[in-house]
Structure formats: structure tokens, C-alpha cells
Amino acid sequence: MFGKIKPMWGGKPQLKSNYDAVIIGGGLHGLATAYFLAKEHGMNNIAILEKRFIGFGAAGRNTAIVRANQRTQENVPLYKEALDLWPILTKELDYNLMFNNCGNLNLMHSEAAMKAARMNVCTAQFHGVESHLLDAKQVKELEPAINISPDITYPIHGAMFHPPGGVVRHDAVVWGLAKGAARYGVHIHQQTEAKAIHTKNGKITGVDTSRGRIHTPRVLVSAGGYSAGIINKMLGIRLPISVLTIQAMVTQPLKPVLNHVVSSGMYHAYANQTLKGEIATGAHMDPWPNYTTLTTAHYIKHQAEALSDFLPFLRGVKFMRHWAGLADMTADMAPIMDGNDPIGGFYMDCGWGYFGFKSCTATGRYMAKFIASGECPDMLKPFNWRRFEKHKLMGETAALVSYSADN
Structure with a gap:
């Protein structure tokens, strides 16, 4: 009986053998990216792969605080845009996000x-x-x-x-974005684990899942605390996370x-x-x-x-x-948002610490633009992963350290 119950965002889609993009991770950033890819860039042949169920990870395990009072000039504009998007998304999604x-x-x-x-x-x-x-x-x-x-x-x-600043209901954001993405044709595959990412001649070619292989030229890893492990295991890229x-x-x-x-x-x-x-x-x-x-x-x-x-x-x-x-x-307590380096068609959105919920709306929008065009938006350029190789760490740590600066 319970196996026949449909998710609130629609029926369970069949896993296709080809998608224009695959997003690994059914959290807020993955859902937001899929939503904006479909809505603003017309890319609706997208698969979200979630090993358990959407909102299982940090999306459902936080205290839902949102703000834009970060310290650095790179961070503040991104979080401001994310904060401004909450009432707009409430109307767009036709879903009460309880902002x-x-x-x-x-x-x-x-x-x-x-x-x-x-x-x-x-x-x-x-x-x-x-x-x-x-x-x-x-x-x-x-x-x-x-x-x-x-x-x-x-x-x-x-x-x-x-x-x-204030608070938003985190579960409502998960459900609202899922409904919005599905409405534009995005396939949300729960209980579907990504097993391997395939490349050829330095470019993404596909993903092996627990339900079969998918051919795709674009993959985004946005799996919260599991992102660094997935990227290291499947592509051999080690991140300082x-x-x-x-x-x-x-x-x-x-x-x-x-x-x-x-x-x-x-x-x-x-x-x-x-x-x-x-x-x-x-x-x-x-x-x-x-x-x-x-x-x-x-x-x-x-x-x-x-x-x-x-x-x-x-x-x-x-x-x-x-x-x-x-x-x-x-x-440096700042995220990594990067793509096409070192593999064409590969994108990553990770390293958010406890700031990921606050940023998911704007980040999803910019990552969608990045994936659709292949060109990194100016807003995301400071957050590339190569900054650690060049020892150009961002100064966001001081946003917390400053509170106890007399110690």
C-alpha cells in the first residue's frame, strides 16, 4: 500500500539512459540548481540522483537561519541575493516557505x-x-x-x-523546490545511488547508478558532507574539506x-x-x-x-x-563552486560548512547559469578550488573568530 503513495511533487519517474545534466545530491543546492536550470535556461532533461530521499542530509538537519551579514566582499553580495530571493521564490513556487x-x-x-x-x-x-x-x-x-x-x-x-535576516522552514524549501523542479520536467530519483562518474578525453560522459548507466555530458556534485568523498573516489580530485x-x-x-x-x-x-x-x-x-x-x-x-x-x-x-x-x-570557511576544471562538464558545489542553507537560492541560480552556459559567472569566480593551491584563502574565518578576538 505505502509503496504506491506518490511523492507530493509527482509520480516516480523512470530512469532514462540519457540526460542533459545529472545532479548528484537531492539537497537544497541540487534542487535549486535543477529548478533554475529548467525554469531560466530551458534545460528540463535533468536527473537528480539521491541515495536516500530528498532533504535527508543537511537540508533536513539544520536550524533554518538565513542572513547576509558575512564579512568579506565576495560573500556578502551572494548571501544578500539569496536573502532577497526568499519572498520571490515563495510566489514563484506557489508554496509557503514560512520566511x-x-x-x-x-x-x-x-x-x-x-x-x-x-x-x-x-x-x-x-x-x-x-x-x-x-x-x-x-x-x-x-x-x-x-x-x-x-x-x-x-x-x-x-x-x-x-x-x-531571520528564519525559513527548511522542509518547506525542500518540498517547494522539488515541486517547482518537477513541474518543469526535472526527474527526481530517490533511493538511487551514484556509483561512478565516467570520463573520456578529459570530458564527462556518464554516470553509473544503482539502477543503471546514464549517458550525460554534465555532472554536478552537490551532496553536502558527502561531496568531497564522492569527488575524490570517483574522479581522484582531493579537496581541502x-x-x-x-x-x-x-x-x-x-x-x-x-x-x-x-x-x-x-x-x-x-x-x-x-x-x-x-x-x-x-x-x-x-x-x-x-x-x-x-x-x-x-x-x-x-x-x-x-x-x-x-x-x-x-x-x-x-x-x-x-x-x-x-x-x-x-x-577558509568559504565554499567551493567551480566547473570544467580539470574535467570538462564536471561541476562542484560543496564546502559550505554551516552556511549552505543561507545561500541555496542564489547559489542554485548561479550554478544553473554556469552549467547551462559553460562560463563561470563573476559572482562565483572567487570560490574556485584552485585558490587553495595558490594559497589565496578567503577571509571569512574572521567573521567568527572576531567575536572572541580578545582570547
Whole structure:
């Protein structure tokens, strides 16, 4: 009975022997790229290959925060465009993505951090992104639940406030993009594993899957934490990516109390209140490479101690669910978006760490343009994988390190 139930985006398509492009990975970036390839470039003979089911990986294991207050001049425009696309996509897809631009409040805990935040704010404002620097009193006025007293572990000196940021329902984005792509003829093949990528004379020729061979001149690998392993195993290209576990959890539902997304680099914690009233919270990644999605008691203790310090209303509140996902992090905390190098027709979109959800709309659009034309858009050029060979790392790491610059 259950085997006959159709996915909400349509019936299960037959796997064809030829596609104009194959996308390995049924997450947000793969779905967005397929959607824009079909909608804006007329390429609807596309296959998405997903080993399990769409949204299985990081797309379904995140806290759904979106923002455009990154640090570098390469990153800010990309994230701004992604942020601007949420209301547009809601209309295009005719699907409620539950975008709530409640604003992001990034706490600062030292004068050194405040100085670094001024640079972040100036960079954002230069690129037309609304961002403000607040003192501790203004933080309290904006978010009364925050404890600004000097007797907490890391006293709050101020914050960056980014009003356009907020949260989006991650599952809704998966379902909306899947419906949109399928409507334009894209084939979504779940429980279909990519086994090998074939090349000839330096160009892509096909993909072996668990259901047969596909002939195709274009392949995009966009499989989140599994991307680097797939690319290395199937094409012999080694990327400077470490895969780490990142954990998150939610509390029992509460009455509305938290008005914005609140984060602290010093406490390594962030929190926002969901539409159901839960406080969703996450922190930094586990500090060792691994492929596990197991959760730890250490993390529960960390979150309880951190959140109850600067958000004291949470003392005594129960955690209800706890999960983990995989983050593929590069050495400079910036992604890799590249193609036709060193293999013609091969494209990669990976290394997003915990920033992938925030960028999926704009990235999908630019990767679609790249794949359709074969020419790399200017927006993506700084994110090529050869930058690591040339030791030209991007400076996005400072966006997090600056918060604890006095350590």
C-alpha cells in the first residue's frame, strides 16, 4: 500500500539512459540548481540522483537561519541575493516557505569584538545590506530577554543587528523546490545511488547508478558532507574539506518571548523561537572530523550552561529533541563552486560548512547559469578550488573568530 503513495511533487519517474545534466545530491543546492536550470535556461532533461530521499542530509538537519551579514566582499553580495530571493521564490513556487525576517542579533563580548563588528557592519552597509552596531543598552531594549548584567561569564558589550535576516522552514524549501523542479520536467530519483562518474578525453560522459548507466555530458556534485568523498573516489580530485558533526536541539514549546535570532560567538551558541514556540538552538561543530550524526551529552550540557547564562528565562526549560548533521568545512570557511576544471562538464558545489542553507537560492541560480552556459559567472569566480593551491584563502574565518578576538 505505502509503496504506491506518490511523492507530493509527482509520480516516480523512470530512469532514462540519457540526460542533459545529472545532479548528484537531492539537497537544497541540487534542487535549486535543477529548478533554475529548467525554469531560466530551458534545460528540463535533468536527473537528480539521491541515495536516500530528498532533504535527508543537511537540508533536513539544520536550524533554518538565513542572513547576509558575512564579512568579506565576495560573500556578502551572494548571501544578500539569496536573502532577497526568499519572498520571490515563495510566489514563484506557489508554496509557503514560512520566511520570517525577524532579524539577527549577534552579541559581542569585548571591546576588541566591537571593533571587529564595526568592520563587518561597514562591509554590509557598503553592499547595501542593512546592519547596525548596538551598545548593550540598545541590545536590552531590542531583546528584553537578554541578560546584560556584568556578572555573567561573558558580559555583553553590544551587538550587530541585521534586520533583514531571520528564519525559513527548511522542509518547506525542500518540498517547494522539488515541486517547482518537477513541474518543469526535472526527474527526481530517490533511493538511487551514484556509483561512478565516467570520463573520456578529459570530458564527462556518464554516470553509473544503482539502477543503471546514464549517458550525460554534465555532472554536478552537490551532496553536502558527502561531496568531497564522492569527488575524490570517483574522479581522484582531493579537496581541502573536513567533514564535522554539528549538533542542534529544541526545547519544549514556550509562550512568545524571543523576538529575534540571537547568537554569541563567545558562548558558541545561538537561539531562535520557532512558530511552534520551541527554542531552537545550535553551536559550533564538533572539533574532530567524522561522519557520524550521533549526539552527545556534552553538547546538551554546553547548551544548557551557555543559554541559561545570557538568556536566563530558559533556566529549567526542558530540551525535547536533539539531532546532528554533517558540515563540510573548507580551510577558509568559504565554499567551493567551480566547473570544467580539470574535467570538462564536471561541476562542484560543496564546502559550505554551516552556511549552505543561507545561500541555496542564489547559489542554485548561479550554478544553473554556469552549467547551462559553460562560463563561470563573476559572482562565483572567487570560490574556485584552485585558490587553495595558490594559497589565496578567503577571509571569512574572521567573521567568527572576531567575536572572541580578545582570547
